Amino acid sequence: IQDELQEYRERLDGVVHSAMDAIVCIDAAQRIVLANPAAETMFGYDVDELMGQPLNLLIPQRFHGAHVRQVDAFGRSGRTSRRMGALRTVYGLRRNGAEFPVEVSIARNETTGCMFYTAILRDISESLLAEQRIARLNRLYAVLSAINQLIVRASHREDLFEDACRIVVGQGGYRLAWIGRVDRSAMRVEPMAAAGGDDGFLASIAGDFPLVSDASPDETLVARAVRIAEPCVANDLHNDVLVRHATARLA
Numbered sequence: 001i002q003d004e005l006q007e008y009r010e011r012l013d014g015v016v017h018s019a020m021d022a023i024v025c026i027d028a029a030q031r032i033v034l035a036n037p038a039a040e041t042m043f044g045y046d047v048d049e050l051m052g053q054p055l056n057l058l059i060p061q062r063f064h065g066a067h068v069r070q071v072d073a074f075g076r077s078g079r080t081s082r083r084m085g086a087l088r089t090v091y092g093l094r095r096n097g098a099e100f101p102v103e104v105s106i107a108r109n110e111t112t113g114c115m116f117y118t119a120i121l122r123d124i125s126e127s128l129l130a131e132q133r134i135a136r137l138n139r140l141y142a143v144l145s146a147i148n149q150l151i152v153r154a155s156h157r158e159d160l161f162e163d164a165c166r167i168v169v170g171q172g173g174y175r176l177a178w179i180g181r182v183d184r185s186a187m188r189v190e191p192m193a194a195a196g197g198d199d200g201f202l203a204s205i206a207g208d209f210p211l212v213s214d215a216s217p218d219e220t221l222v223a224r225a226v227r228i229a230e231p232c233v234a235n236d237l238h239n240d241v242l243v244r245h246a247t248a249r250l251a
Helices: 002-018 037-043 061-076 125-153 157-170 221-228 246-250
Strands: 022-027 032-035 090-093 099-111 114-123 176-183 188-196
Touching: 022 037, 037 090, 037 114, 061 090, 061 099, 061 114, 099 125, 125 157, 157 176, 157 188, 188 221
Parallel strands: none
Antiparallel strands: 022 032, 022 114, 090 099, 099 114, 176 188
């Protein structure tokens, strides 16, 4: 019997240690009593560092109170398990302070009068980003379709520009959209139509779009777009040298 029990324990340890998902067990006081190598990788702690620590170590501060109550409620509910994804997306906290979304399944077990919980956690950062990219592309296609229809029916250029900005904000979900007129004589771009949460932003930067004939140190993102006649995108306002007044724009 002892040999069979030892063999069973070894098989169980093999399953736990080789699992791709993080496995964390906690006792009734919500202190960690087991964690597998995948949990080490996910959270950035060695297993020895996790033993005996409160589970809240792995959860952002703002969720601590709610999480303790949820686990207690689950323990009193009489249910023994909750499948992966049944809970809404929750967030884990890595050792370096980074938060990340996870899906969790949880099981409740009792042995010799002691209750403990086993949680299986799956990092869904990549899948969530993929969903967000798909949703963003769908919004972009909806915007393009609506503007194409607008081009066909608009009778005045001013109406076309104003409605196009409203479509970008309303259907595209952007904070602000504006269209500028290229004034070659003054070598400048002047905003002439806009929609969204302006808050005086356009008025404050109305003179900030000078045009240049070549790629000079004074060139802005708008100037480059006009010069090369292609879309230009800034994904990092902190570090893109073509973006003027980055602090004001981030605010």
